[in-house]
Amino acid sequence: MNNIFDTHCHYDDHWFDEDRQEVLDRVLGDGSVVSFVNHAATDEASALFGIENAKKYRNYYTSVGFHPEFASVLPQDWEAKLAELYEKAKATGKLTAIGEIGLDYHYDGYDRDREIEVFEKQLVFANEKDLPVIVHSRDASQDTLDLLKKHGSRGVIHCFSGSAEVAKQALAMGFYIGFTGVLAFNNAKKALKALEVVPMDRLVLETDCPYMAPPPFRGQRCESPMIAEVVKVVAAQKCLTEQQVCDQTCENAKKLYGIEL
Numbered sequence: 001m002n003n004i005f006d007t008h009c010h011y012d013d014h015w016f017d018e019d020r021q022e023v024l025d026r027v028l029g030d031g032s033v034v035s036f037v038n039h040a041a042t043d044e045a046s047a048l049f050g051i052e053n054a055k056k057y058r059n060y061y062t063s064v065g066f067h068p069e070f071a072s073v074l075p076q077d078w079e080a081k082l083a084e085l086y087e088k089a090k091a092t093g094k095l096t097a098i099g100e101i102g103l104d105y106h107y108d109g110y111d112r113d114r115e116i117e118v119f120e121k122q123l124v125f126a127n128e129k130d131l132p133v134i135v136h137s138r139d140a141s142q143d144t145l146d147l148l149k150k151h152g153s154r155g156v157i158h159c160f161s162g163s164a165e166v167a168k169q170a171l172a173m174g175f176y177i178g179f180t181g182v183l184a185f186n187n188a189k190k191a192l193k194a195l196e197v198v199p200m201d202r203l204v205l206e207t208d209c210p211y212m213a214p215p216p217f218r219g220q221r222c223e224s225p226m227i228a229e230v231v232k233v234v235a236a237q238k239c240l241t242e243q244q245v246c247d248q249t250c251e252n253a254k255k256l257y258g259i260e261l
């Protein structure tokens, strides 16, 4: 197996503090099953991390954007910051998307109105720049879909956790669906049902690492090569070889992120 595109990773997470360099060299080096990774930015520091590594590694790409988790604590000039980060990332020639952005209703303490406001402004920004969006949606499927529809957005619903019905709606709007190691969990019934309705040309794979390590690595720090476990699940359900799954999802990811090589 080779040619894996990890469409969503967070190597800036503190879980990699001890050996980040070593991990990136290994994951992105010759002989790795991974061909490309895309950094999903969550705030300013995270976007700068992505930009630095996009300059450093041939096969490392990055997005810029503000995660809903930070909607209530953004600096006043966050929109100017976003524009600045966009310019910096664009200059690397490796900017893929605006993300990760979205809605997270999981925790009670979050200010939903503020999340919606920040999300919408970034959807407008992505449209202005003709970029796809990387969407984080947790316990907020309907509001997310409504806003994506309202703005005619395109992109990917990452770490898909919705029902098959929600997947169908996102697909009808032209979105790609990103699956993580969750697909390989023992209790992944809902995710497998959603996978059933996703055609092979609209599927992308991701780790969301360091989170969501699939079995047999569950509970450990996740790294991009562990996507191989997700590939096995997809290959079995779609009656394809593992290599076919890698090649097709890699092609999809390039199309999604506008990468022409």
Ligand SMILES: [Zn+2]
Pocket (backbone or CB within 6 Å): 008, 010, 040, 100, 208
């Ligand atoms: Zn993420």
